[in-house]
Amino acid sequence: MSEPRHRIIYDTDPGVDDSMAFFLAHTSPEIELLALTTIFGNGGIETTTANALRLVETVDRPDIPVLRGAAKPLLHAYDGRGAMVHGSDGLGDSHMPPASLQPANGQAAQFIAEQIMAAPGEITLVAVGPLTNLALAVSLEPGIADAVREVIIMGGAATVVGNASPVAEANIHNDAAAARIVFEAGWPLTMVGLDATQATIMSSAYLDDLYAIGNPATDFIARIVPFYHRFHTRQGVDGIYVHDSSAIMYAIDPTLYETRSAYVRVCLGHEGTRGQTIPDWRSQWRAEPACNVCLGVDAERLKAMYRERLIHGFA
Amino acid sequence: MTKVIIDCDPGHDDALAILLAGQHLDILGITTVAGNQTSDKVTANALKIVELMDRTDIPVFRGAQVPLLRKAIHAGHIHGETGLDGPDFPTPVKEVEDRHAVDFIVQTLMAEDDVWLAPVGPLTNVALAIRQRPEIVSRMAGISLMGGSLTTGNSTATAEFNIWFDAEAARIVYDSGAPIKMCGLNLTQQANATDREIERIRNQGNRVGEVVVQLLEFYLDAGERVTGVRKAALHDPCAVAALIQPDLLEFEAMHVSVETRGELTYGMTVCDYRHLRGFGSSQVDRGPLRQEANVEVAMKIDESGFLDLLIDALGRY
Numbered sequence: 083m084s085e086p087r088h089r090i091i092y093d094t095d096p097g098v099d100d101s102m103a104f105f106l107a108h109t110s111p112e113i114e115l116l117a118l119t120t121i122f123g124n125g126g127i128e129t130t131t132a133n134a135l136r137l138v139e140t141v142d143r144p145d146i147p148v149l150r151g152a153a154k155p156l157l158h159a160y161d162g163r164g165a166m167v168h169g170s171d172g173l174g175d176s177h178m179p180p181a182s183l184q185p186a187n188g189q190a191a192q193f194i195a196e197q198i199m200a201a202p203g204e205i206t207l208v209a210v211g212p213l214t215n216l217a218l219a220v221s222l223e224p225g226i227a228d229a230v231r232e233v234i235i236m237g238g239a240a241t242v243v244g245n246a247s248p249v250a251e252a253n254i255h256n257d258a259a260a261a262r263i264v265f266e267a268g269w270p271l272t273m274v275g276l277d278a279t280q281a282t283i284m285s286s287a288y289l290d291d292l293y294a295i296g297n298p299a300t301d302f303i304a305r306i307v308p309f310y311h312r313f314h315t316r317q318g319v320d321g322i323y324v325h326d327s328s329a330i331m332y333a334i335d336p337t338l339y340e341t342r343s344a345y346v347r348v349c350l351g352h353e354g355t356r357g358q359t360i361p362d363w364r365s366q367w368r369a370e371p372a373c374n375v376c377l378g379v380d381a382e383r384l385k386a387m388y389r390e391r392l393i394h395g396f397a
Numbered sequence: 398m399t400k401v402i403i404d405c406d407p408g409h410d411d412a413l414a415i416l417l418a419g420q421h422l423d424i425l426g427i428t429t430v431a432g433n434q435t436s437d438k439v440t441a442n443a444l445k446i447v448e449l450m451d452r453t454d455i456p457v458f459r460g461a462q463v464p465l466l467r468k469a470i471h472a473g474h475i476h477g478e479t480g481l482d483g484p485d486f487p488t489p490v491k492e493v494e495d496r497h498a499v500d501f502i503v504q505t506l507m508a509e510d511d512v513w514l515a516p517v518g519p520l521t522n523v524a525l526a527i528r529q530r531p532e533i534v535s536r537m538a539g540i541s542l543m544g545g546s547l548t549t550g551n552s553t554a555t556a557e558f559n560i561w562f563d564a565e566a567a568r569i570v571y572d573s574g575a576p577i578k579m580c581g582l583n584l585t586q587q588a589n590a591t592d593r594e595i596e597r598i599r600n601q602g603n604r605v606g607e608v609v610v611q612l613l614e615f616y617l618d619a620g621e622r623v624t625g626v627r628k629a630a631l632h633d634p635c636a637v638a639a640l641i642q643p644d645l646l647e648f649e650a651m652h653v654s655v656e657t658r659g660e661l662t663y664g665m666t667v668c669d670y671r672h673l674r675g676f677g678s679s680q681v682d683r684g685p686l687r688q689e690a691n692v693e694v695a696m697k698i699d700e701s702g703f704l705d706l707l708i709d710a711l712g713r714y
Contacts, residue, residue, distance in 0.1 A: 152528055152529065153531055154528065154531070156465065156524075156528060156565065156569060157565060157568060157569065157657065189503070189529045189530055190529075191525075191529050192497070192499070192500055192529065195497075214528070217465075218525060218528055218529055221461060221463070221465055221521070221525055222461070222497055222499055222525060223497070224462055224463060259465070259466060259565060262466055263465060263466060266466075350466075350658070351658075352658065
């Protein structure tokens with residue numbers, strides 16, 4: 083493949099599944115990674131920034147800048163519950179040594195706004211954590227809503243129950259006000275939510291085969307996933323849900339997904355509704371803008387692609 | 398000289414705040430925020446004002462164009478179509494800087510000690526700066542703002558315009574831990590211009606004063622249409638006066654936060670003065686604070702001293 087289809091700024095809170103998604107992006111010829119911008123979420127901002135640096139160092143890409151992003155949600159407090167799923171270090175309690183790299187100068191949101199304005203129509207944002215950085219960026223520079231090529235987020239739950247509350251998915255729940263801003267911004271937005279990500283399960287056997295590949299990415303994955311896997315086992319899942327990699331997969335090949343377009347309202351938080359994402363399928367609210375909502379996925383093809391990418395990316 | 402960044406949405410009273418600051422404070426920059434009028438209009442107005450005062454060395458930076466979550470509802474009924482109706486300003490020659498206002502605020506606070514922020518419009522820029530770079534909260538000298546109220550609102554019964562325009566941003570700023578001096582409506586309605594002040598300014602006979610006279614005549618007329626009283630509260634210069642001559646004001650420390658969900662109270666600054674038992678009566682019994690204080694709320698201003706300070710400053714141009 084000659085030209086990457088997507089030049090991506092990856093906004094991320096690594097995070098076990100964020101790391102798996104990073105390796106997918108790194109090994110996919112359709113994607114050119116321009117930068118990683120970090121966000122609190124699966125861990126605090128110090129943790130997720132340190133982990134983002136570990137990721138670019140692991141694949142020997144110190145040229146990909148890592149910019150530190152927001153430390154707190156816009157309005158409510160950060161609950162820090164990600165450690166339960168991702169370990170106290172955000173990487174499954176693998177306790178890896180710190181990277182020797184440092185974050186780039188500047189703030190993530192400002193960087194996102196400047197990069198998009200400097201290359202209209204060229205840059206895709208893929209955000210797999212709380213949406214604070216994206217909300218700040220579009221508040222700083224509303225023009226990025228027109229200048230961005232596409233915005234793909236992992237977050238939300240359209241037709242299924244939530245994972246952070248009965249109605250809310252964790253990334254949206256972690257900063258509902260930011261999500262409201264992002265869903266109302268009027269940019270070409272795709273929501274890869276629990277409807278698709280929980281329909282994609284990497285089984286224990288699949289993971290064992292992945293660990294056995296034996297390259298720097300799969301070795302890293304083999305160290306961080308078992309903790310995450312045990313969390314899923316306790317939830318009664320055989321294997322792990324494929325959350326963040328699904329957003330990268332959508333960028334690589336949207337035909338993996340069944341989608342439907344609707345205005346999606348993000349609830350800000352009365353009486354337990356914080357972070358609920360309500361699609362208005364029948365346009366009863368007559369509200370805009372529309373969001374492209376992923377509802378179904380070809381999970382088998384996706385998993386085969388993931389494995390194939392991680393093998394050939396290091397061949 | 399006290400260093401200050403004036404974050405504003407000019408606006409008639411914003412113009413007076415800048416003119417007052419220009420004589421007594423070291424203005425590092427003026428940052429604009431959508432509020433009284435659109436971002437384009439208030440930014441043009443900021444340029445007009447620095448040209449009027451012959452201080453084109455002061456950089457002007459454009460900031461937030463919309464509130465964080467809500468739709469923008471401007472105040473054209475008070476400030477007119479341009480946001481600065483009244484005088485005929487020449488089209489400004491000076492240009493706005495390339496950098497974003499929020500970036501200027503963040504970088505300035507990180508690089509320089511003892512800088513005050515004087516936000517006299519909606520708090521969108523300050524909120525964006527704090528969420529992007531939380532360290533600025535401990536770097537700054539403090540925030541002297543015009544917004545909110547201990548008592549009545551103006552946009553609604555309970556909400557003052559600057560806070561109501563972007564209550565979520567205000568919530569971020571009030572809850573940030575930054576040291577805040579708040580000149581709310583309860584205070585600024587004690588600092589009024591009338592036809593008498595217009596006459597005093599006119600009699601000083603300078604060109605800047607003549608433009609201010611035209612601004613105040615428009616502002617007084619607009620205010621009178623809304624309130625029925627021919628008095629105009631000089632809101633924004635109060636927050637600047639608090640930095641120049643703090644002894645003109647009396648403050649009371651208390652806890653203040655901002656309502657973002659209320660059905661009747663969106664944008665209200667909820668001031669906890671339970672410790673001032675009998676407040677508003679002749680007998681106030683002062684007890685212990687019920688929540689930790691985060692804001693110095695301005696309670697009283699020496700109106701004649703304030704007007705003397707302002708009119709004197711206008712006469713120096």
